[in-house]
Amino acid sequence: MTRKLLVAGNWKLNGSIAMTNDLISAIANGLSNSKNFDVAVFPPFVYLSQASKLVGDKILFGAQTVSEYEKGAYTGEISAVMLKEMGCQMVLVGHSERREYFKESNQDIANKFKAAQAQGLKPILCCGETLEQRNSGVTEQVVAEQINVVIDLVGIDAFKNAVIAYEPIWAIGTGVTASSEQAQEVHAFIRSLLSLKSDTIAPLVPILYGGSVKGSNAQELFSMQDIDGGLIGGASLTAHDFLAICQQADKLS
Ligand code: PGA
Numbered sequence: 071m072t073r074k075l076l077v078a079g080n081w082k083l084n085g086s087i088a089m090t091n092d093l094i095s096a097i098a099n100g101l102s103n104s105k106n107f108d109v110a111v112f113p114p115f116v117y118l119s120q121a122s123k124l125v126g127d128k129i130l131f132g133a134q135t136v137s138e139y140e141k142g143a144y145t146g147e148i149s150a151v152m153l154k155e156m157g158c159q160m161v162l163v164g165h166s167e168r169r170e171y172f173k174e175s176n177q178d179i180a181n182k183f184k185a186a187q188a189q190g191l192k193p194i195l196c197c198g199e200t201l202e203q204r205n206s207g208v209t210e211q212v213v214a215e216q217i218n219v220v221i222d223l224v225g226i227d228a229f230k231n232a233v234i235a236y237e238p239i240w241a242i243g244t245g246v247t248a249s250s251e252q253a254q255e256v257h258a259f260i261r262s263l264l265s266l267k268s269d270t271i272a273p274l275v276p277i278l279y280g281g282s283v284k285g286s287n288a289q290e291l292f293s294m295q296d297i298d299g300g301l302i303g304g305a306s307l308t309a310h311d312f313l314a315i316c317q318q319a320d321k322l323s
Pocket residue numbers: 080237241242243244245280281282283301302303304305
């Protein structure tokens with residue numbers, strides 16, 4: 071099965087006009103024209119327009135969340151139609167920080183996934199367990215619930231045009247990375263969960279790992295059978311660190 075690797079940078083609440091310019095230009099310059107893996111950046115909303123002018127054809131880009139609503143009296147929201155108009159190809163949905171700090175439920179996230187796809191945006195559905203949940207042995211149950219609510223709403227066919235990111239919460243921004251075996255185990259579980267619905271779609275869905283990915287651990291993680299790249303937070307904020315991860319993807323592509 072040949073799934074293309076994807077290295078995606080989630081800038082979170084970081085950036086400025088200057089940083090957007092410098093970072094995207096430096097990433098574009100550092101990537102080879104003939105690369106055989108995908109690279110995407112997810113800047114804050116207000117820099118998307120600027121990003122669209124800088125990405126060229128080597129870098130995909132998108133937003134970090136999207137409204138489940140299309141238009142109307144929803145102060146502060148940004149719709150999938152608007153993101154599409156900005157040129158976005160992708161959007162993150164269900165990042166654990168959205169779940170935890172902004173109280174997004176599995177159902178909210180499923181609605182966002184659906185709204186994104188309705189406009190032709192490819193959602194990256196994030197899932198993952200807390201340390202407490204891992205220690206009490208419910209990792210698979212938690213991840214299955216997070217994904218099944220989406221499948222129940224949109225159907226398995228929708229996953230032909232989606233990416234899943236497994237991000238154990240205890241590994242995000244902590245410097246603690248899941249071992250490649252720990253990550254692979256959950257990735258294989260996620261793929262088996264998708265297989266229960268469709269044997270043909272399950273092998274096609276890219277499953278990214280996220281949580282303290284860096285240049286020094288990317289190769290080991292990305293070479294696991296069911297790990298198809300990474301969703302990168304901290305190390306996506308400098309071209310040096312992000313390109314170091316891209317180089318590892320390049321070697322494996
Ligand atoms: P991190 O973040 O790489 O800083 O751990 C990953 C993420 O939250 O997507």
